Amino acid sequence: MTQKGTWMVKEGFAEMFKGGVIMDVTTAEQAKIAEEAGAVAVMALERVPADIRKAGGVARMASISKIKEIMEAVSIPVMAKVRIGHIAEARILEALGVDFIDESEVLTPADDKYHINKWDFKVPFVCGARNLGEALRRIAEGAAMIRTKGEAGTGNVVEAVKHMRTVMDEIRMVQNMPDEELVTFAKNIGAPVNLVAKVKELGRLPVVNFAAGGVATPADAALMMMLGADGVFVGSGIFKSKDPAKMAKAIVMAVTYWNDPEMLLKISEDIGQPMEGLEIEELDVKLQERGW
């Protein structure tokens, strides 16, 4: 019997992306570049985060025609973003038949208190997190995949590193915690105790955890894998670089060969000019602060 939208299917689908790169794309042409480079999925959106930053204003779910154009162009899974808490955008994307929904801080939040109850949907969701508590709250709401937030659109990997290190540190802490401390720890990080206990049992998050936000070179992508990411999301780092096709392939290779310095050297030799980066201290808006 075919089962659609069960937890096992959603979580298992996310598992299939492990060791891969998911690329933000804004056109059918970019989607084809991503597919040819070996992306495991694409994320359809109106603008990459660096351009969302520049444009300002309210960033919403991409237009349906844009998402359709991308879905028709490639055979790999297509993800698309909705605003935090925007149940209607999510219902529309589910009706459209996208493969995954990203409830993303990169778009302007629609609800200043609540995320979507993702259990209500058959389509799986990925959500951003900066620490274990945030990750487990999203999983409690039904997210089948987590990505650390980083600071999208900056080409600066420092926040992605901070968030991945924080999550991994907290997981190590939980692993070494006596059971009698779990309830108080769960209260302090604002996470359900059953999920904290699950983290202790598994020694990892109960769903896959990708890195995102600010990855701009093959070395950045390899670094995130070294820190324990299951895979990497890249947006601006590819399509704001001088040679997106080359950069896309190099980042895919780097995620595969993250533990092989000789290969990383070869991969990094001829990648063209990476995107320009931004200092975090100089940002007017920190996208990572959206979501709670």
Ligand SMILES: O=C(CO)[C@H](O)[C@H](O)COP(=O)(O)O
């Ligand atoms: O929100 C995302 C993940 O779903 C973006 O794809 C990701 O954060 C892109 O960031 P950047 O443009 O810095 O690579």
